[in-house]
Amino acid sequence: MSTRYHGAVISRLESAAATRRSLLDAAAGLLDEGGPEAVTLREVGARAGVSRGAPYRHFVDKGDLLTAVAAEAWDRLADRAVELAADPLTSAEEKLRGMLAGILAVGREQPHLYRLMHQAPAGDEVLRAASRSQGPFVAVLGDLVGKDQAYRYGALLLASVHGIIGMEASGQLTADKWHTDADDILTLLTGMIGDR
């Protein structure tokens, strides 16, 4: 006799994978809804339908679980970048805007997840997932500013977007203080780059 999961009869291996999936989803959900301090292993277990000790069968500790959540988020972003770069119908400018918009969206709609993704120091798992989006990103920039300058401008753009999100999240980048906003700053910067 095998175990049941969502009504389906599955093997032990599949059951363990399903539990791991549930734990990741539970942790990500709690992070989104209540911030880092809402993510307790007890609550993660409860939401995933298991006990407080179950996570230790899939992750070495709480930090390892959170690292996996961050790595998955980076992977989604990388998937989007790869997909965008491969689309033959969109122009290089549109591809670049789409990639930056993807990062901005995470920062605004899932600020706690975004912070987790940039927590220092990032583990190998996270760094590898984050690096996967670099290829398409630099390639698109190469079409715009030339291959030899693509890395410099790519790092500048990425850092700027990251900084804008951070200042926005902490309440330091407000329209009444700076007479500008995130989109205006990015337009200014991309315009400066386009002039090259």
Add this chain to the structure above:
Amino acid sequence: MSTRYHGAVISRLESAAATRRSLLDAAAGLLDEGGPEAVTLREVGARAGVSRGAPYRHFVDKGDLLTAVAAEAWDRLADRAVELAADPLTSAEEKLRGMLAGILAVGREQPHLYRLMHQAPAGDEVLRAASRSQGPFVAVLGDLVGKDQAYRYGALLLASVHGIIGMEASGQLTADKWHTDADDILTLLTGMIGDR
């Protein structure tokens, strides 16, 4: 009979202020040395020479204590900016470089403190201290790009520096991946601004 502090006889009011000072220094020191998880109220109290409950006579809770630490750090940065802006001997470019270097120094030498300073959402105390450096910063930029564009370029520069520090701290901005570094990116950006 009055209390003694560092060998000097002082009033009760002075004693309380000295304790508050010690608590802030202890918290900042623990944060620098061991990161956020090293800052426990018990350890803060011990290092300040008081008990674990003493902080509650000066701060409403642990978060309030950390907020005060962050506000003091912002105040030091603002002091430096004001001082730099008032110096008649340095050029506008040197003033700008000095201000940016001050931010970069905190991010590199006290990364945990830097993260705390940008923790969301920033309280009023922090936002006020952070805003105090905005005046001199925008004024210097006004000398370089014109008053009407100072805010836009100021926000862009600040966001970029913030992003560079964040990516550097999380290990994402490395020379072997991007064929560039923080100083090169900032040179590129300030060069682009200078061309206006």
Add this chain to the structure above:
DNA sequence: GCGTTCCGTTGACGCTGTCATCTGAACAGA
């Protein structure tokens, strides 16, 4: 059918932030 593997549960431990309570010294006023 049997022994092994391994996912999940449970009790326990130390550590944390926080609160209620208590103590004692510095103060204001007579």
Add this chain to the structure above:
DNA sequence: TCTGTTCAGATGACAGCGTCAACGGAACGC
């Protein structure tokens, strides 16, 4: 000088946390 008040600080207690050791049981290979 005596007295009552104020308040910084100490301490016991509590719930919640991450983590681990021990245990149970179902799925597996043979």
